[in-house]
Amino acid sequence: MAGTQTAYSRKDHERAERLRYFGDVALVIVGIVVVWQILHMLAGDVAISSPLATAIRAGELLGSASFWPHAAETAKALVYALIIALLIGIGVGTWLGAHKLSGAVAEPILVALYSLPKITLYPLILLVFGLGIEAKIAFGAIHGVIPVTIFTMNAVKNINRVFLRSARVMKLTAMQTATRILLPATMPEIVSGLRVGFSLTLLGVVIGELFSSHRGMGFLVMRAIGLHDVSTMMAVTLILAVAAVAISSILLYIDNRLHRRV
Amino acid sequence: MSHEVHARLEGVTRVYPAVAGNPPVHALGPIDLDLRKGEFFSIVGPSGCGKSTCMDVLAGLAAPTEGNVWFEDKRVHGNVPDGIGAVFQEDASFPWLTVEDNAAFGLRRAGVDAAEIRRRVDYALGFVGLKDFAKAYPAQLSGGMRQRVCIARTLVLQPRLILLDEPFGALDAQTRLLMGDELLKLWRETGATVLLITHALDEAAMLSDRIGAMSARPGRFLETVETGWSRDRDSRMLEGETFGHITGRLWQMLRSESQRAMGHEGGVA
Amino acid sequence: MNRLTLIRLGVIVAFFGLLEILCRTGVISPFTMIPPSEMAIELWALIVSGEVARGMRQTLGNVAVACILAITVGFAVGAGVHALPRLRRALDPFLTTYYAVPFFVFYPLLVFIFGMNNFPMIMIGFLFAVVAMIINTLNGLDKIPRVYRKVARMHHMGRAKTALLIELPYAIPNLFTGVKLAVAYSFIGVIAAEFILAPGGLGYAISFAYDNFDNETMYALMLFILVLVTIINMSLHAYEQRLLRRQGR
Incomplete structure (x- = not known):
């Protein structure tokens, strides 16, 4: 029936929409890490440690x-x-x-x-x-x-x-x-x-x-x-x-x- | 009355494309409508039937999906032509401008000279009874007065076709009757063609020369009712018998449509 | 003056009066707090000697730079993000949780990188203020009713004219809320930074007086900052309320 069909397609669409949203949020996080990495490369280890080094150090601390x-x-x-x-x-x-x-x-x-x-x-x-x-x-x-x-x-x-x-x-x-x-x-x-x-x-x-x-x-x-x-x-x-x-x-x-x- | 056509909708439909997984919405039509020059035409219909869409298409705020729209022998297709003014249901007065600056807004955009602006604004404010409030801000006025500010703002541009999308929808019943009288006065004095969209059957019956009753979505005209009122009329005709006949007739047509719009599929006879 | 203002004034006077009595009678020891009257006298001496002016110049200068930056950048970013709904949705969780990050932990790092000068303080003030401006810009643009865009089209106005003559004026009161917060947050950021580590400024002077057990100077300066910032914030608040009232919101 037409009704059930649209209901399904809406559900699929909502799922796709949510996936896209989380993808976008992940992209923003990636963007932050990239900026951080660039700052690290500009400023050097003495001023800003790299994201990776910081994460490793955080792991050690924890x-x-x-x-x-x-x-x-x-x-x-x-x-x-x-x-x-x-x-x-x-x-x-x-x-x-x-x-x-x-x-x-x-x-x-x-x-x-x-x-x-x-x-x-x-x-x-x-x-x-x-x-x-x-x-x-x-x-x-x-x-x-x-x-x-x-x-x-x-x-x-x-x-x-x-x-x-x-x-x-x-x-x-x-x-x-x-x-x-x-x-x-x-x-x-x-x-x-x-x-x-x-x-x-x-x-x-x-x-x-x-x-x-x-x-x-x-x-x-x-x-x-x-x-x-x-x-x-x-x-x-x-x-x-x-x-x-x-x-x-x-x-x-x-x-x-x-x-x-x- | 002359039957010269002022604006025409020909086989107009409007379909909103599919968004967010919802199927496309067929909001309107196909409809045909001839607005006669100088008449007062109302469209009534159940909520969500596409009345406002119809007005947007006519004003050039939205393009028809199919069909053609004509205003004064020029094709309107999603572009607002000169000579049309519109007043909407929502309060659209500019809260940062005084009443007179609100009224002058369109004239200043059009580069009209100051003396002419002064003259037209004075006339319009006098007409809608806001002369004493020229220096007030909209926030200091009641809802009905703010709607009159919007009417004045439209009026100064001397439109030949005035579109009104439930302009009194947010007002109480008695204020609406009085605003209706003002609307009739405006229509008589300007000689403009007026298209009023409303959900209030009594309002349509009292104000109009002709009333188009629209079906539930997708809106189509079920029938057009001629009221036969004289040009010189006002809200006192509510007392008369004819008035009851017209509203009764409209309701007869719209009852099952309104039930459909409320979700009673098929309607109850 | 209306009744509410009078009562409010009474409450404030009573509060300081109570403090005065508690300090004078020794319930609060002079090593903890000096009486408000002495704070005022001491403050007057500091003002006359020009000591306050020196600290104030530096603090106000930094606050001004930080909040002007925050307002312009915040407005530009807010307007830009508003035009890109997808980006906006992705940024929303970051904007709303932004203030959960206790920002001042970055301050030592900034001092470490840029040295002990005005720049790290301005940065902290800016970082603290800019998001308030972004959020309020988005908020203000969100609130413009759709009908205004219809009105603009009925007046044959293009995108730029609509933005300048309709959208911007409509959003002004909300934008001003952003400005008000940006000023308050710049003050908080800059003064806190001065307090933690700084070459000068009012916050530093308080922290310095604290370290040297100079309660008179410390409390006099505290009083000064609290009064100064309250006057600035309340003037902005009053103007904001006037704008909001005029818009009927």
């Missing part, structure tokens, strides 16, 4: 026992900072979204804080928290908390009022309204906030490690610089970048899935 405590330190700081950012951000964001006046007062302040070079506050953090992991966590959390707050605030503020009226018509309890209506309705925006928050939290943690730190991936980069060890420096950078892009892509995938549903 296989060495001394690398993992540093990775764990960064990961631990990131996770703690992110948890703090989420708890505060969702809490404050919900309040600012639900309470109109507070939200209106706070919004420009949040926007101002968002685009501030927060690095200038780092000495203050160090003076308060000392040189350990706490300072990195605090600095990461400061970066992450603002986008989470802003996204949560907007999600709560823009909830379709009809949902709440429907909840009342259906005689849902406050608890049911929160878990069955508010949470699913705000989830997509909160995940967007988490995605942006993740990026900024990582940025905060890594900046913390580049400056006055003795552990973590950022510290490895700074130490390698001190030793003029270009391939290690680039390998650590590569590992960090790939991990960050991978996590962010997963969050982006979830984000897109959730937004398509709404």
Whole structure:
């Protein structure tokens, strides 16, 4: 039948389309590697190690026992900072979204804080928290908390009022309204906030490690610089970048899935 | 009324080529249509029947796949001829220009001198009742007023054929009736030929000399209804009996077509 | 002044007032933070002595170069990529995950390659800002409704005229959002770079004061940067909101 035939051809076409898309993405990655290789050839081994050498060095690092405590330190700081950012951000964001006046007062302040070079506050953090992991966590959390707050605030503020009226018509309890209506309705925006928050939290943690730190991936980069060890420096950078892009892509995938549903 | 032909569609079809694995879409036709000089013609039909495609083809915004389009004895084939103006359903006022600069837009492109622009813009803004808002930006106006900005922008170019693609589609029912009155006034005073595309049967019945009822996709004319209104008419004729007869007749033709368009294959009699 | 602004001002004053009290009463030790009033007095002294101006010239110069580069390159790349849908689709995942890469890890490398001068700082500011401009350019061009292209054709306008007289003006508010972010991100990039490793500039001066336990200078400069950047960012933000309002969006 004509109907089934077109359905098949559409499926085939979608598959071909997806293949082409992944091919294009792969081409972009190849392009990046080629540019890197050219830069390497122009600048030489002392400045930029080749993609291959960097990958090999990254493999060595990933296989060495001394690398993992540093990775764990960064990961631990990131996770703690992110948890703090989420708890505060969702809490404050919900309040600012639900309470109109507070939200209106706070919004420009949040926007101002968002685009501030927060690095200038780092000495203050160090003076308060000392040189350990706490300072990195605090600095990461400061970066992450603002986008989470802003996204949560907007999600709560823009909830379709009809949902709440429907909840009342259906005689849902406050608890049911929160878990069955508010949470699913705000989830997509909160995940967007988490995605942006993740990026900024990582940025905060890594900046913390580049400056006055003795552990973590950022510290490895700074130490390698001190030793003029270009391939290690680039390998650590590569590992960090790939991990960050991978996590962010997963969050982006979830984000897109959730937004398509709404 | 003279029956001189102003624009003509001859065996026009429009087929959108296959994209993204979907088969080609036969959107329109074949249709034939003679627009008489100075008449008010409306096309009604179920959603997705190709009404807008029909207008795009006539305006030269899209080329017909088959058939020919003529405007004032010149062939139109995917090129916008002089003398045709169009107002679309979407708000197309330029938000970065004031109302008067919006209205003057086409005249400035055409290099008309400043005094003439002034004169025509003043007239057009007066006509659509926006004289007091000449210095306002579209964002400060209501949806209906913005649509009037677009009408003024078309009007200043003194088109001989005015195409209107559901220009009041986004407005509420009462505003639409009033806009309909303005449209009639515009049609009477300019003497232009007007082609109105609409999904509202009452709108078509009230405004038109003739109404073409179109089938579900691919759109074809089922029948053309003559209303027999005098040139001097307005929305008050809604009270009359004839009005009900015309809308009733249109609905009789379109009911099963609309059901088909909604997905009830075959329709229910 | 409206009520909201007054409340906002109150909140900010209360915040600094609280800090002042906490510092004065010794709840916050002077080794951690000095009272805001002393920061202001110290800052005034630094401004009078010309020390701030020196650092500021360097920082602002680098920020200006970085953000002008980011705006022009970002707009050109954004417009180019917009015209090539296939390339755009392939680039999209990279653009959206770009800011997940903690950029400053490249900074030591740049210093290593180019030496300790302004160039690596400008590069970091540029790299940090350019993608925001690209994303907002794409976003702005995406938002132009299709009907405007129909209107352009009804007015017998060609591709170039349509772009210049219709598409560009329509996209301006969104492009300006890109400009606003580019300025803010250039500041973040340049100051962070100065902070980590630099021959001079305000970020460097703070970092230097920190290393030398000079809390007065450090906090005075911190206050200065935060106030300066907030004023610049908020002016751009206010202008952006005005543009958006005029366009009714």
